Every structure is written in structure tokens, then in C-alpha cells.
Amino acid sequence: MSARYLEVSRLEVKGVTKRFPGVVANDRVDFAVGPGEVHALLGENGAGKSTLVKMIYGVLHPDEGTLLWNGEALQIADPHAARALGIGMVFQHFSLFEAMTVLENIALGMDKPGDMATLATRVRDVSQAYGLPLDPERDVYTLSVGERQRIEIVRCLLQNPKLLIMDEPTSVLTPQEVSRLFETLRKLAAEGVSILYISHKLEEIKQLCDRATILRGGKVVDTCDPAAETAKSMAQMMIGAELKSVTRRGGASLGEPRLVVEGLTLASEDLHGVDLKNISFSVKAGEIFGIAGVAGNGQNELLLGLSGERLADHDSVLRIDHRVLGRKDAGQRRQYGLCSVPEERNGHGAVPGMSLIENGVLSAHHRMGLVSSLFIQAGAAARFAAEIVKTFDVRTPGTGVSAGSLSGGNLQKFVVGREILQKPTVLVVSQPTWGVDAGAAAAIHQALVDLAAKGVAVVVVSQDLDELLAITDRLAVINVGVLSSAMVTQEASVEEIGLLMGGVHGLDTAPATPDAETAHVA
Amino acid sequence: MTLDILVPIILTVVGSATPLLFAALGELVVEKSGVLNLGVEGMMIMGAVAAFGVAVSTGSGTLGIVAGAAAGMAMAFVFGVLTLTLAANQVATGLALTIFGLGLSALLGAGFVGIPVAPLAKLAIPGISDLPVIGPLLFAHDALVYLSLAAVVGVAWFLKKSRAGMILRAVGESDISAHSIGYDVIAVRYRAVLFGGAMAGLGGAFLSLSYTPLWNEGMTAGRGWIALALVVFATWRPWRLLAGAYLFGGVTILQLYSQGAGVAIPAQVLSMLPYLATILVLTIIAAGPWKGRLDAPACLGKPFRPST
Numbered sequence: 001m002s003a004r005y006l007e008v009s010r011l012e013v014k015g016v017t018k019r020f021p022g023v024v025a026n027d028r029v030d031f032a033v034g035p036g037e038v039h040a041l042l043g044e045n046g047a048g049k050s051t052l053v054k055m056i057y058g059v060l061h062p063d064e065g066t067l068l069w070n071g072e073a074l075q076i077a078d079p080h081a082a083r084a085l086g087i088g089m090v091f092q093h094f095s096l097f098e099a100m101t102v103l104e105n106i107a108l109g110m111d112k113p114g115d116m117a118t119l120a121t122r123v124r125d126v127s128q129a130y131g132l133p134l135d136p137e138r139d140v141y142t143l144s145v146g147e148r149q150r151i152e153i154v155r156c157l158l159q160n161p162k163l164l165i166m167d168e169p170t171s172v173l174t175p176q177e178v179s180r181l182f183e184t185l186r187k188l189a190a191e192g193v194s195i196l197y198i199s200h201k202l203e204e205i206k207q208l209c210d211r212a213t214i215l216r217g218g219k220v221v222d223t224c225d226p227a228a229e230t231a232k233s234m235a236q237m238m239i240g241a242e243l244k245s246v247t248r249r250g251g252a253s254l255g256e257p258r259l260v261v262e263g264l265t266l267a268s269e270d271l272h273g274v275d276l277k278n279i280s281f282s283v284k285a286g287e288i289f290g291i292a293g294v295a296g297n298g299q300n301e302l303l304l305g306l307s308g309e310r311l312a313d314h315d316s317v318l319r320i321d322h323r324v325l326g327r328k329d330a331g332q333r334r335q336y337g338l339c340s341v342p343e344e345r346n347g348h349g350a351v352p353g354m355s356l357i358e359n360g361v362l363s364a365h366h367r368m369g370l371v372s373s374l375f376i377q378a379g380a381a382a383r384f385a386a387e388i389v390k391t392f393d394v395r396t397p398g399t400g401v402s403a404g405s406l407s408g409g410n411l412q413k414f415v416v417g418r419e420i421l422q423k424p425t426v427l428v429v430s431q432p433t434w435g436v437d438a439g440a441a442a443a444i445h446q447a448l449v450d451l452a453a454k455g456v457a458v459v460v461v462s463q464d465l466d467e468l469l470a471i472t473d474r475l476a477v478i479n480v481g482v483l484s485s486a487m488v489t490q491e492a493s494v495e496e497i498g499l500l501m502g503g504v505h506g507l508d509t510a511p512a513t514p515d516a517e518t519a520h521v522a
Numbered sequence: 523m524t525l526d527i528l529v530p531i532i533l534t535v536v537g538s539a540t541p542l543l544f545a546a547l548g549e550l551v552v553e554k555s556g557v558l559n560l561g562v563e564g565m566m567i568m569g570a571v572a573a574f575g576v577a578v579s580t581g582s583g584t585l586g587i588v589a590g591a592a593a594g595m596a597m598a599f600v601f602g603v604l605t606l607t608l609a610a611n612q613v614a615t616g617l618a619l620t621i622f623g624l625g626l627s628a629l630l631g632a633g634f635v636g637i638p639v640a641p642l643a644k645l646a647i648p649g650i651s652d653l654p655v656i657g658p659l660l661f662a663h664d665a666l667v668y669l670s671l672a673a674v675v676g677v678a679w680f681l682k683k684s685r686a687g688m689i690l691r692a693v694g695e696s697d698i699s700a701h702s703i704g705y706d707v708i709a710v711r712y713r714a715v716l717f718g719g720a721m722a723g724l725g726g727a728f729l730s731l732s733y734t735p736l737w738n739e740g741m742t743a744g745r746g747w748i749a750l751a752l753v754v755f756a757t758w759r760p761w762r763l764l765a766g767a768y769l770f771g772g773v774t775i776l777q778l779y780s781q782g783a784g785v786a787i788p789a790q791v792l793s794m795l796p797y798l799a800t801i802l803v804l805t806i807i808a809a810g811p812w813k814g815r816l817d818a819p820a821c822l823g824k825p826f827r828p829s830t
Contacts, residue, residue, distance in 0.1 A: 059702050079704030095699035097692045098820060107685070108692050109703050 008071040010035045010194040011056065011087075011163055016065030018051050024218050025051040028065065031213040031220060033163065038185065038195040040205045040226060042238050043215035044409075044437035049198050052215070053165050056196070057089045058082040083111055088156030089165040090149065096140050102151055103136035109155040119158075126157050130184045144296030146173055153184075163194045170204060174294050175465060175498035182208055200438060201466070202231035216240050239439040254473070255285030258457035259338070259426045260319040264312055266305045274298035274481040276305060281476060281486055283426070283457040288448060290468035290475030290489065291461040294501050298481035299430065299461050300343065306428045306459065307340035308333040320426055335366050337425030341416055343434065343461075345408070349415040352404025356396065357385040359403050360418055367422040384421070392417035393443060409440035416444050420451055427451060430461040445471050465497060477501050529658055531775065536667060537733045539771025541566070541725035541742075543670045545749035546756070546763055547677055548594075548721025553753055554681060555714035556694035556821035560616025561601055563746025564623020565719050569594040569726025571627040574634055574737040583642045587666065587727050594723020595716050597623055602715045606708050609825040624740060634737040641735040642666065666728045671764075673721070678760035690714060694819030697826040707826050722746065751800040757817045770796040 009032035018026040026048045033039045043049045054060040056067065058076040066073045069085055076082050082089075096105050103120050107113035120136040127134040132150040140148060149169065156164055166185075170178045185195055185208065197209055205212060206226045214222040214237045222237045259282065266276040276298050283289040293299060304310040305318075308330035312318055317326035325333050330340075342348040350359045361381045365371040370381045385399035392413045396406055403411055412432070419427060432448065433441035449471055452458045461478075462468050468475050469489060476486040477500035484500050545562050552559050559565075572593030577586030601619050604610040642664035644651075651661040680687040693700045693710045701707050725745070730737055748770055755770075756763035777792035 054702075058704065079702070083704070091702060095696075095702045097695040097699060099695050099817070100688075100691065104688055104692075108688060108700075108705075113685075 009033060009068070010037075010070060011196075012068040012071075013052070013056070014066045014068065016052070016055065016062045016067070018048075018055060018060065019063050026055075026062070027218040029215070029218070029220055031223070033194045033196055035162075035194055036189050036192045037211065038189050038197055038209045040209035040212035041196060041198045041215065042200075042202075042205065042212050042234060044200075044238055044439060047215040047238075047437075048218040049215055050167065051218075053089065053167060053196065053198065056082070056163075057087060057165060080111055083159060086160065086162030087165065088159055088161035088163070089167070090152040090156060090169055091167055096148055096151060098139075098141040100140060101136065102134055102138050102140060102143075105140055105151055106136070106155045106158065109152075110159060122158060123154060127154050130154075130157060130187075131180050132184070144294065146177060146294055146296075149173070153181075157188075161193060163196065164188065165196045165198075167198045168200070169197075170199065170201060174501040175494055177294075178204070200441075202226075202234050202438075203466070205234070206231065214238055235438045239437070254287050255455060257282040258285045258321055259283040259459065261306070262317055262319075264302075264305050264317050266301055266310055266312070268298075268301050269310070273301055276301050277481045279305075279478075279481075279483045281483060283459055285455045285457055286452050287474065288452045288458045288460060288472045289486070290472030291459065291478055291483070292465055292468050292475055292497055292501060293461075293463065293478035295463055297478050299463075299478060301481070302478065302483075303340065303342055303428065303430045303461060306338070307342070308338070331366070334363070334422075338428065339363070339367075339419040339422055339424035339426070340428040341419050341430060341432065343430040345411050345415050346404060350403040350411060353402055355385075355402055356389070356394075356399045356406075356414060357381050359414070360385040360388065360399075363418055364422050367424075388414055388417040388421055391421065392447065409436040412436050413440055413444060416447060420447055424456060426457045426459070428459045428461070431464075432460060432462065433464065433467060441467075465494065465501075469494070525655055529655060531779065532659060534775050534778075535768060535772045536663065537771075538774045539768045540667050540670050541728045541733065541745055542749050542752060542770055543674070543764065543767035544666075544725030544728065545722045545746060546752040546767060547670070547673055547760065548718035548725075549749055550753050550756070550758055550760065550763055551677060551681075551690070551721075552714050552718035553822055554694045554758060554819055555690050555711045556697055556819050556824065556826075557605065557711050557715055558612045558616065558823035559598070559601055559605075559619070559715060559718055560613060560750065561597065561619025561623065561746075562718075562722050562749050563742055563744065564620035565594040565597040565722035566623075566726040566729070566746045566749075567627045567740070567742045568597050568623045569723030570730040570741060571631040571634070571726075571737060572723070573727030574639060574730040575630065577639050577731055578634060578637055581640075583640070583731055586639075586731050587642075587724065590727025590731075591720040591723040594719040594721070594726065596719070598715045598719020598722075601719070602712050605825065606711050606715065609827050612823050612825065620746065628739040631737045631739065635739070637737070639731065639735045642732045664732050666724065666732060669724070670728075674760050674764045681760065691819070694821055697821045697824070701826075701828050707828065711826075722749075725749070748796050751797055754818075755796075755800045755803050757803070758819065759817065770799070773799075 012032040014030055016026055016029045017024065029052060041049045051060060055062050058078045058081050067076060097108065103116060103123065106123055107116065107119060113119050123134060123136045127150065132154055134150050134154055170181065173181060189195055199205055209226045212224050212226045212234065213220055216238065221240065224234065226234065262280050264276055264279040268275050274297055279302065281289065305312060308328060311329065312326035315324040315326040319325065320336055320338055323336060325336060346352045351362065361370045361376055364384060368384050370377050370384060382399060388394065389396060389399060394410050394414045394417065396410060406414065416429065416432060429448065432444050436444065448458055448460065460468065460472060472489045474486045475489050475492065477484040477497055479500060545566055549559065549562055569590035573586040573590030576589035577583050597619060601615055604615045605612045644662050644664050645668065647661050651657045681691060689705055690710055693705060693707050697707045726742060729741060752763060752766050752770060756766045773792060773795045777789050780787055780792065781789055
């Protein structure tokens with residue numbers, strides 16, 4: 001490695017152990033970040049990455065081991081102390097306050113914000129300088145996820161950090177926004193800021209990071225130079241096993257259109273949601289149709305409109321196998337074969353406080369015959385849940401445990417599996433691998449591909465472009481409630497999709513400086 | 523002529539609004555921090571009995587006021603230990619606090635029933651207070667009335683402009699976020715709950731020392747509940763709360779005068795009005811174009827257990 005790592009590390013973690021009741025989240029973890037280094041922390045969900053960075057940021061305290069800051073051992077008592085040292089953090093689940101303004105949110109994350117007028121000017125300056133447009137006066141609940149992330153980044157930058165911790169920062173950004181973020185991060189690194197970068201997107205880590213520390217089961221299992229590795233080799237270090245790549249059926253012929261949506265127009269129920277405007281597309285039997293787009297462009301509304309949680313104006317708007325279902329509700333659509341997986345698994349896809357068996361009954365009672373006239377068929381329900389767990393490799397102590405106790409990836413496998421085992425004719429899935437580790441993501445992708453191979457029409461709504469490029473046959477981009485025309489995935493270019501994703505949306509994020517890309521697209 | 527009738531009516535409205543204003547303003551701050559304390563009635567009546575007892579025993583109205591606030595705070599502290607430190611259910615604990623307060627105050631106050639106390643002195647400004655109409659309306663109240671109005675200004679400024687107020691709102695909006703940024707959620711909530719207790723205690727003290735300078739078992743007569751309704755009615759905004767307190771206070775007085783004037787509206791209908799108004803406001807907010815976002819703090823009533 002280059003000579004700069006021989007200097008005193010900015011941050012060194014030595015033998016840090018953290019136990020929670022029943023789990024060792026971190027087990028004698030060692031690693032170091034040098035000045036100006038971009039260091040990746042890689043690991044599956046539950047590998048202990050979040051626990052580790054929370055200790056560095058002072059939210060949690062290590063049971064054993066020491067943290068060294070510029071070579072000096074110290075205790076980081078709380079986040080105030082961390083910030084005083086020059087540690088900034090961008091959280092995966094944003095630490096934002098919805099009903100408050102951007103400016104208030106930024107001030108809350110600073111120890112000496114100064115007076116608000118000056119701070120507002122500084123926010124504008126920093127957001128301009130780093131290409132992160134923000135209006136300080138807006139209320140946070142009116143912003144998209146991407147804009148919310150900018151708040152966190154700007155908040156950190158305002159405090160001249162020496163070490164910036166970024167937890168899964170790119171999952172909500174367009175490819176253009178990602179490259180702009182990377183420019184920002186490289187610029188910061190060149191200024192001597194150390195960056196601790198957590199992501200499951202291995203290609204990004206290859207592009208951006210100087211070194212990577214790989215965690216598995218709370219232990220450091222390996223370190224590597226990402227540039228010298230392939231994404232696949234890093235994924236294997238991460239999960240500690242051979243990573244199955246998704247196998248596509250080759251050139252299988254597609255059948256008749258199974259799902260036809262014609263002129264779906266839906267006013268959002270959410271005050272700051274996006275109205276759907278005249279959305280039309282069709283998905284053939286055996287086809288995987290992708291819907292790309294930056295979060296908050298109508299995906300939630302589209303999913304509600306497809307699943308039947310919201311009804312269309314006319315019956316003819318949505319058809320499955322020539323049966324008109326536009327005015328049928330979610331339960332009825334499910335009976336006719338349209339199953340769906342919403343984005344939010346806890347509380348929408350599954351009831352966190354209910355057992356896996358009960359959660360199975362909730363969506364599959366009709367198609368799987370789990371309910372007789374009055375009573376739940378306990379035996380059949382238990383067998384169904386057990387079958388999901390077995391078929392989709394859901395890691396759980398049993399089917400009687402509450403859905404909320406499962407890790408994100410395992411619950412997602414359960415929810416997706418529950419719908420697939422109902423043998424749908426059309427499956428609508430939103431964000432199938434959001435916050436899911438590489439192993440589980442590969443399993444879910446394979447399941448979707450296999451399902452399509454059986455002649456099911458599959459719709460995948462996702463913000464993860466790599467995912468869509470990997471598994472879809474055709475895709476379209478949704479932007480402020482308008483769906484672009486569909487393109488064949490293999491012929492589509494990332495640049496083109498990225499422009500469609502980012503183009504018009506840039507308007508409401510940067511009212512002061514119309515985006516060059518906007519003009520380009522318009 | 524009409525003025526001669528109106529002035530005393532308005533004065534009684536002030537008297538009936540002030541205890542509501544105190545209690546509701548305290549509860550507003552508590553709820554803004556994300557805590558729902560349904561024990562307002564219990565804290566108020568403990569404030570009333572403590573203020574009365576101390577004022578009678580020492581002969582000092584000021585000491586009575588202090589005792590009322592302290593008693594409300596003591597009750598709030600019990601609530602805080604249960605719901606904040608021990609993370610008990612806030613609704614159940616609040617209800618228990620009310621029942622406990624009503625019972626304990628009856629026990630402690632048994633010896634004070636029927637004893638008179640000198641009402642709190644009016645703060646008169648020579649010359650100005652003698653002005654017709656304006657004098658009695660604006661410049662001849664006791665200290666607690668002015669304090670309640672000053673508290674509205676203070677709370678409004680605190681929540682909107684001060685950093686501590688911003689942190690308090692943040693804690694009520696998302697306890698987990700506030701914790702991860704590094705704020706001590708429990709400590710902020712303790713302070714808010716104690717403030718709420720003190721304010722409820724002051725409301726009680728006003729009742730037993732000024733409004734009706736007597737002690738009676740159960741003399742708060744549901745005002746704590748009206749105060750809770752008032753916070754929702756005002757959609758958690760101090761200035762609307764001021765208007766609401768005087769409106770609800772006015773309705774209470776209307777009920778007395780309409781009976782006196784022989785208007786054929788049953789008193790029960792009028793005493794329903796504050797609650798009906800609250801339901802109406804909630805309905806309007808929920809049905810209006812701004813639906814989905816009541817100004818309710820997002821974490822209201824949720825217990826918070828920090829991980830360490």
C-alpha cells in the first residue's frame with residue numbers, strides 16, 4: 001500500500017467487542033482508516049457494520065477494546081463528543097424530523113449552529129459548492145428520499161469533518177447523482193477527510209474505495225484492495241460461500257400480454273405524494289417488466305394502484321388475461337391471480353407483531369385455502385408457513401416467531417416467498433431487495449426469474465438500476481407520476497435511463513438553479 | 523348599560539379560562555415532547571388542595587401558589603418515573619394519576635372543607651385600574667392571570683425560537699433520530715413533564731385561591747379533561763390554545779348565565795360544547811385538504827427505551 005497508510009491512522013479500532021443479549025454483534029474487530037482514505041466496510045445484514053459505526057459515532061459503547069483517534073485512545077461518550085472530534089455520520093435510516101424544516105434539521109445535528117439566518121446562508125453555500133441543492137426553508141416531509149439524504153450530507157459537511165461515515169448512501173440516488181456524490185467524496189478525500197463507506201453495492205466500492213474491511217458474523221474476516229478484486233470475489237468474502245449468479249433462461253419466447261394497464265390515473269392520497277398520470281403498459285406471460293425511478297416519483301401510488309389498495313376509475317383500466325379488474329380491491333385481485341409485495345415489509349408487507357404463520361394466512365388465505373367458512377385451518381397454515389421457510393431458506397428459529405423479529409433480508413424472503421408460493425399469474429414486487437444482503441438478494445432474484453419462466457407476468461418496481469438491468473426483459477422509467485415508454489433492457493443504456501430518472505425530477509430539488517440535465521431532457 | 527353587564531361577564535370568563543390555560547399550556551409542552559399525560563386532572567386537583575392548604579396554614583397566597591406548582595410537579599414526577607424511566611404505558615399511567623390525585627386530594631383536603639381563604643390580591647395600578655371598562659378588564663387581575671398570559675408568550679417563543687424548544691420538538695417528532703444525533707430523550711421529556719405538572723398545579727392553585735377561594739372535593743370538575751381536549755383543539759399551537767381557552771371558558775360561563783336567564787338549553791348540552799368543538803376541529807382537520815397531517819407530534823404516547 002502507499003506510504004500514507006504508514007502515518008498515524010486517523011481512526012483505529014482495536015479489539016472492539018459489543019454484545020447484545022443473545023448475540024455478539026462485534027467480536028474483537030480491528031481496522032484502521034488513514035487520513036484521506038476512503039475505506040469500505042463490507043458485510044451482509046447482521047454482520048455488525050451498523051453496530052460498529054454506531055460505536056465510532058458514540059451512539060453505542062464498546063464492551064471491550066479501544067478506539068484510537070489520531071493515535072490516542074479515547075472514549076467517545078456520545079455523538080456530541082464524536083462531532084467535537086470531527087466525526088460526521090450520514091445514517092442509513094435518516095435521522096431526520098419530518099415536521100421540521102431543512103434548516104432546523106441541520107441545526108439539530110450541529111452543536112454550535114450559530115444564528116439561523118447565517119446558517120441558512122452557509123447551507124446554501126455548501127450545497128452549491130458540493131452540488132447538493134437544498135432549500136433550507138422547506139419542511140422535510142415534502143422532500144424525496146434523495147433530497148433528505150442531502151440534508152444529512154450537508155449537515156456533516158458544515159462541521160468540517162475529519163472522518164465522514166456514510167451508511168448505504170447511494171441506494172436512493174440516480175446514476176448521475178451517484179457520480180456527483182462520488183466526485184464530492186473524492187474531493188473531500190483529497191482535502192484529507194477520511195471516509196468510512198458502508199455499502200452493499202460492490203461496483204461502487206470498487207470505483208470509490210482505497211481499502212475494504214470485510215465483516216461476517218461480527219468478525220473481521222478479510223481486508224482487500226477493492227480495485228484488485230472483482231465484485232463477485234468480494235461478495236464471496238462477504239457471505240463466506242460461493243455466490244450463485246442469477247441464471248436467465250435463454251431467449252425463451254414470451255406469451256400473450258397477461259397484465260394490461262391502460263390509462264391509470266390516480267390522485268395521491270398523501271398531501272405530498274405524486275399523482276399518477278395516464279400510466280399504460282403491458283406485461284407478457286413469462287416477462288419481467290421493470291419500473292425504474294428515483295424514490296418519490298409515484299412508485300408508492302403505482303404499487304397501490306396495481307395491488308388494488310387503491311381502485312382505478314374504470315374497470316377496464318387494469319386487465320389480467322382479459323378479465324377487467326380496475327374496480328376490484330386487493331383481495332379480489334389476489335383471487336384472480338394478482339399478488340403483490342409492497343416496498344415496506346414491516347407494517348405493510350407483514351404485521352411485525354404477528355407470527356409467520358399468521359402473516360402467511362393474511363395474504364394467502366384464499367389462494368391456499370387456509371380458511372374454512374369461519375376458522376383458520378391451523379394445520380394447513382402452519383404447513384404453508386413451513387413451506388415458505390424451507391423453500392426460500394428463511395433463517396428463523398421457527399414459524400411461530402413474530403415477523404418483526406426476523407432480519408430484513410429474511411423477512412423479505414418470507415414475504416416474497418409467500419406470494420410466489422400462491423402461484424400467482426401476475427406478481428407485482430416493489431423494491432424486492434431493499435436493505436437485503438447479497439446472498440438473500442441473489443436468492444430473491446433467482447426466484448423471480450424462475451417464476452417468470454413458468455409463464456407468470458412479473459412487475460418489479462425498483463430504485464436499484466443494477467437490479468433491473470440484471471433481471472428484467474423490458475423496463476420503463478417513472479418520473480413525477482409519468483411512465484416513459486418501455487425499452488428492451490438489453491438495448492437500453494444506463495445514461496439514457498439515468499437521464500429519464502433524473503431529468504424532470506431535478507426541477508423541484510433545485511428551484512434556484514435549473515439543472516443542465518433538465519434542459520437536456522426537456 | 524350593556525357595558526355594565528358585559529364587564530363582569532368578561533371578568534368571569536377570564537376566571538374560568540385561566541385554569542384551563544395553565545393546564546393546557548403545560549400539557550401542550552408535554553405532548554410536544556412526545557409524552558401523553560392524561561393525569562392533568564389529578565395534577566390540577568393536587569395543586570388546588572396543596573395551594574389551599576398552604577395558603578390557609580401560612581396565610582400567604584404566594585406560598586400557596588408555590589405549593590400548588592410543587593404538588594403538580596410531584597405528581598408529574600411520579601408519572602415521569604413510571605412512564606419515562608420504567609417505560610410504562612402512558613395512557614394507563616395517566617389515567618391512574620388522575621384517579622390517584624382525586625382520591626389523595628380528597629383525603630388531604632378533608633380538614634379544609636368549608637374554611638374560607640383570602641382570595642389572591644388583585645394587582646391594581648393606581649389610576650389606570652380605575653379607568654372605566656379598560657381598568658377592570660385589563661388592569662385589575664391577580665398575578666396568576668398575568669402569569670398565564672405571559673406563559674403563552676413564553677411557551678410560543680420557546681417552541682418556535684429557542685434551541686431548547688427546537689430540541690424538544692425534535693424529541694417529540696422522532697425520539698430515535700434525536701437519540702442517534704445525541705440528545706438525551708428521557709431528560710428532555712422529564713423536564714417537559716415536570717413543567718406540565720407545575721402548570722397543571724398552578725391551574726389548580728388558581729381555582730382554589732382565586733376563582734372560588736374554597737376547597738371542595740373534586741373541585742376541578744373535569745377541567746383537566748377540557749385542558750387535554752383544548753391541546754388537540756389548538757392543534758398544538760400556543761396562540762390557538764389561548765383563543766381556545768377563552769372560548770371554552772366562555773362556554774362554561776354561558777352555561778351559568780343562560781340558566782340564570784332562563785334560556786331553555788339544558789346545562790348538560792352546554793357543558794358538552796368544549797368536547798363537541800374538539801371533535802368538530804378534529805373532523806375538519808381530518809377531512810380538509812391538509813388531511814393526513816394533524817400537527818400532532820409523531821411520537822406522541824410512544825414509550826422510548828434507548829439502547830446503550
